[in-house]
Every structure is written in structure tokens, then in C-alpha cells.
Amino acid sequence: MDITILGIESSCDDTSAAVLRNNVLLSNVIASQAVHVKYGGVIPELASRAHQQNIIPVVDTALKEAGVAADRIDAIAFTRGPGLVGSLLVGVSFTKGLSIARNIPMVEVNHLQGHILSHFIDLRDRTLPHPDFPFLCLLVSGGHTQIVRVDSPLEMEIIGTTIDDAAGEAFDKCAKVMGLPYPGGPVIDRLAKEGDPKAFRFAHPRVEGYDYSFSGLKTSFLYTLRDAVAADPDFIETHKADLCASLQGTIVEILLDKLIRASKETGIRDIAIAGGVSANSGLRDGIAEAGRRRGWRTFLPEFKFTTDNAAMIAMAGYYRYLRGDFSSLDVSPVARLEE
């Protein structure tokens, strides 16, 4: 029997709704919020207001594009956390309203599991590659950097995590130091293509096990720039591409180092990446190259599944639905949700 899931995502600054039939994506609509660009970061209060404005039209469009009437939905999957509470609250409240009005069950989803399970989505016109269990997923976003051992769609273990900044944060904060617009990750990625990754050397962290740290790199980047700008005020402008390429190269090396170790020690060679930073071309090339050398099967998400989207929430919701994991109406959003 076909299962149709409506997914709702509102954890940060993207309002998204998607319709999934089993694991086939019928629609995925995303309204991104331009309002934060001029502040150089996400302003939580503005984010919740924009979610409130966007959510009804976004859900409406997703249902129309899918050609599915609201009363044909088997369950609504929504992001319960982690994320900004005010943003999450809009998605959670909307889900409850629709659930009551149409008598549709609700399924809560952990946003991070959503990113990982995006690797099981297929499109209407083509199937996509799916990893086999167990696999390792490097989850890299603006808020998280983790190595997750995935044993089944609902059994995951975080075996490594950042002890300070996330990789996306390192991109965004260093971009800010160079005067680049927010979010800085994609801008650095673009500028890095013209630069030499060996032009500058920045600090590599020493952290136990499979954990990460990016705060030392940020400081090392800041000091390099501060000293160089003192000697030459135009330094950033004239060396922008090399700075971006070297920074990106360092972040990719740091990420790969622990991932390679985790693969060696667990013997797991199906390796996936997910989250906003998995759009990074340096990381994608780095993973593919490491995979060729080490005999990994590597899984790089389609670009539309790298940043926040409701398709992945619907996919994770589908697996919970199959297990009968429904949420009650007293469910509330959670800013930090580690499973």
C-alpha cells in the first residue's frame, strides 16, 4: 500500500513543505528568507515571522505540485528540533492545526536524522544511489559537525562531534572576517575555485577520537589576516581567492582526516555526506578522491537536498510512520535534540 507523507521543515531560516509517496518525491517547495542577509546572520525573531507568512502558501504549493489533496495525506512529518525554538514553533503549530482539522496523524522528526535519510529519496523520473547499512555519514551544517554510524533508518549513533564550532560556522565566520556576505560558505566555495589551496597554512586541531574542533582554525585565520592587513591594508582584497582556497582546503583536510580514521577502525566503507556544507565542491571532490583511493562507495547528495528542505523530513517521517511512531498533540519543539 502506498504511504503519502507531507513534510514540514522550519528549523532555521528556510520554510519548506514536501510530499513524498513511499520514498518517491512528488514535490519539495522551499521559501528562503532574504531578510537576514543585511544583518550578516539569522535573526530568530525575523525568522519566525517570515515562517508565519510563508508556511500556508508553501504547503499549498507543495500539495498542488504533487497533485495530492490534503485528505489523501497519511501523516504529517514535522521537524521537532534541533533548531531555533521560535522557528520550530511555527512548523509544529501548523502541523497540529492541520492534524486536528483533517484528522491526520503527526510524526516528529529529528532534523539531523532528516539530513542523513535524504540519501534514501528517489525522484519521480529516476532512482538515486542509496547507501547500504551500516554506513558512515559525515553530517556538516551551520550548527553541527558529526560522524554518524547509521545501522538502520532509525538506529544511528554519533561517534564523533565538534567540541566547539561547526564546519559551516567556520566558513561563515571566516567569510565575515573577509567582509564577505552571509552565508559565507557558498561565497568561499566560489572564490576558492580561482585560488591556490597551498598559498596559506592554518592551524589543524589536535582532538581525541573522531571529534572535531574548528575554533583554533578560526583564530589562526583571524591572526594571519590581522598581521597581514597591518602590513598591507589591501591584503584581503588582493589575496581573497588564495585565502578562500587555503581555508576551504584546511577545513576539508580536517573533515576527511577523522572520517578516514573512522572508516578504517569500523571497517565501514559506505560513506555519505549530508547537511549544508555537503554542497561544498572542495569537500565533494575530497570525499570522491578519498573514496577512489580507499575503495569506498561514496554518496554525495543532490544539491537540492544539501540545504534545509522538507523532502528529507518527509523521508525520515516515512520510516517512523512504518514503525507506528506517532506524536501526540502535546508535543513541543526542542532547541537541542540529540538522539
Ligand code: KG4
Ligand atoms: O544544513 P544547513 O542548510 O542549515 C543548518 O542546519 O545549519 O547548513 C547551512 C550551512 C551554512 O553555514 C552555509 O555557509 C553552509 O551550510 N554552506 C556551505 C556551502 N553551501 C552552504 N559551506 C561551504 N560551501 C558551500 N558550497
Ligand code: ZN
Ligand atoms: Zn540543516
